[in-house]
Amino acid sequence: MTDQSFDLVVLGGGSGGYAAALRAAELGRTVAVVEQDLLGGTCLHRGCVPTKALLHTAEVADAVRRAGSVGISATLDGIDMAAAVAWREKLVDGKHRGLASLVRARGITVVDGRGTLTSADGAPAVEVAGDRFIGTDVVVATGAGSRTIPGVELGGRILDSEAALALDEVPKRAVILGGGVIGVEFASAWRSLGADVTIVEALDSLIANEDPSSRKALEKAYRQRGIGLELGSRVTGVEQSEHGVRIAVDRGGEEVGIDADVVLVAVGRGPVTDGLGLAEAGVETDRGFVVVDPSLRTTAPHVWAVGDIVAGPQLAHRGFRHGLFVAETIAGKNPSPLDDSLFPRVTYSTPEVASVGLTEPQAVETHGADRVVTREVSLAGNAKSEIVSAGADSRAGFAKVVALVDGPVIGVHLVGDRVGELITEGQLAVAWEARADDLAPLIHAHPTQSEALGEAFLALAGSPLHTL
Numbered sequence: 087m088t089d090q091s092f093d094l095v096v097l098g099g100g101s102g103g104y105a106a107a108l109r110a111a112e113l114g115r116t117v118a119v120v121e122q123d124l125l126g127g128t129c130l131h132r133g134c135v136p137t138k139a140l141l142h143t144a145e146v147a148d149a150v151r152r153a154g155s156v157g158i159s160a161t162l163d164g165i166d167m168a169a170a171v172a173w174r175e176k177l178v179d180g181k182h183r184g185l186a187s188l189v190r191a192r193g194i195t196v197v198d199g200r201g202t203l204t205s206a207d208g209a210p211a212v213e214v215a216g217d218r219f220i221g222t223d224v225v226v227a228t229g230a231g232s233r234t235i236p237g238v239e240l241g242g243r244i245l246d247s248e249a250a251l252a253l254d255e256v257p258k259r260a261v262i263l264g265g266g267v268i269g270v271e272f273a274s275a276w277r278s279l280g281a282d283v284t285i286v287e288a289l290d291s292l293i294a295n296e297d298p299s300s301r302k303a304l305e306k307a308y309r310q311r312g313i314g315l316e317l318g319s320r321v322t323g324v325e326q327s328e329h330g331v332r333i334a335v336d337r338g339g340e341e342v343g344i345d346a347d348v349v350l351v352a353v354g355r356g357p358v359t360d361g362l363g364l365a366e367a368g369v370e371t372d373r374g375f376v377v378v379d380p381s382l383r384t385t386a387p388h389v390w391a392v393g394d395i396v397a398g399p400q401l402a403h404r405g406f407r408h409g410l411f412v413a414e415t416i417a418g419k420n421p422s423p424l425d426d427s428l429f430p431r432v433t434y435s436t437p438e439v440a441s442v443g444l445t446e447p448q449a450v451e452t453h454g455a456d457r458v459v460t461r462e463v464s465l466a467g468n469a470k471s472e473i474v475s476a477g478a479d480s481r482a483g484f485a486k487v488v489a490l491v492d493g494p495v496i497g498v499h500l501v502g503d504r505v506g507e508l509i510t511e512g513q514l515a516v517a518w519e520a521r522a523d524d525l526a527p528l529i530h531a532h533p534t535q536s537e538a539l540g541e542a543f544l545a546l547a548g549s550p551l552h553t554l
């Protein structure tokens with residue numbers, strides 16, 4: 087057994103962990119990162135990046151189908167999923183190599199192996215195969231993993247998102263269990279690639295955390311795309327055979343059966359905190375999530391937690407922010423406080439859904455109905471939206487702004503092709519507590535999709551240009 091000491095030891099090299107390591111090294115600290123798999127974690131290897139690549143393949147298929155509407159003769163002769171997977175893997179591999187060399191260039195020690203939390207003479211440490219990596223501080227950043235529901239065991243034709251990504255052919259018939267972000271994104275990709283898709287969601291709507299206007303617009307667009315929606319329905323059992331899967335669904339008291347080739351289970355992801363020695367080290371958890379104070383300190387001295395193991399929205403960019411925040415706090419930099427509602431949210435479906443801040447119902451609940459005002463501008467009149475959505479229904483989109491009467495913008499909600507790229511402006515408005523009068527004079531380039539947001543700000547200031 088050997089002991090090595092560092093200023094900071096990070097357990098987990100995903101978005102949260104590597105961000106903490108990079109910032110701490112930048113601030114002159116000695117840093118070790120313990121990673122059992124690959125630097126970059128779920129987001130880079132099995133989550134955000136490969137799913138967005140799959141969605142891009144799907145978008146290209148749609149573009150080819152609609153090519154005739156913009157004067158290009160093309161036919162979709164087939165979808166070579168093996169080639170799509172190979173392209174994606176090469177892309178991910180390039181990003182991984184870039185990250186690994188950045189980490190090396192910052193002088194960070196990467197330890198391969200599975201670590202558990204321990205201590206050495208009162209200091210926190212991470213143990214890997216008998217060796218101890220002792221830190222003045224330790225950051226736990228072990229992320230989240232797939233969950234399922236009782237009676238539905240993963241394996242064979244019952245897939246989690248990682249297994250779904252690894253498929254080298256498009257399923258003919260897919261049932262997706264859960265209409266949250268993962269369910270909605272896979273439904274979009276598979277439908278565009280030609281599958282029959284049904285989403286079974288226990289709640290009455292898809293992406294239930296989003297603003298009701300966004301939920302409604304997405305559901306309408308999905309129905310128009312021929313995606314089956316079983317809302318307010320629960321899966322009660324799944325039976326698997328060599329040839330397919332039969333899914334039993336309770337549709338408000340009525341039992342129905344749906345046959346499919348595969349089932350994707352997307353009912354949420356749980357924190358990875360078991361078997362890490364957390365309790366023994368004095369780190370309290372609550373339903374699996376690490377208990378932290380507003381500065382992400384755990385209940386054990388000098389042990390911090392970041393990313394998906396901290397209850398709140400599970401987003402890679404929240405992990406990054408947590409990592410930077412903790413490294414800066416340890417270095418005495420006093421970073422600005424964290425606020426979960428200020429992390430932009432993007433669902434990369436067709437159409438995309440993006441938001442930041444409060445939804446209208448949350449605003450009404452927090453501030454009272456008489457203090458909340460909203461403006462919604464359809465993308466139907468937006469020239470650039472119509473151009474980029476050529477041949478599709480550009481009316482599916484809108485920009486909605488939620489504000490306080492004579493006060494700041496507190497929420498921005500967007501639906502439409504590529505609107506994920508526009509949410510940063512919404513974030514600036516909400517985070518800087520900008521008021522309609524501050525925003526209305528800002529010019530949005532013409533023609534861009536961002537003009538819809540500009541128009542919503544103008545309307546909120548009482549001086550719309552293109553709307554009534």
Ligand code: NAD
Binds near residue numbers: 235354401433
């Ligand atoms: P989720 O929590 O977003 O959605 C799960 C859905 O499953 C919920 O709507 C829930 O009501 C439903 N559900 C649960 N049990 C059910 C049952 N028995 N029958 C029918 N429906 C049931 O979780 P997810 O979509 O699995 O995603 C996991 C996490 O990863 C989320 O926090 C998500 O935000 C994050 N993620 C984010 C992105 C992104 O930002 N683009 C992409 C993928 C995942």
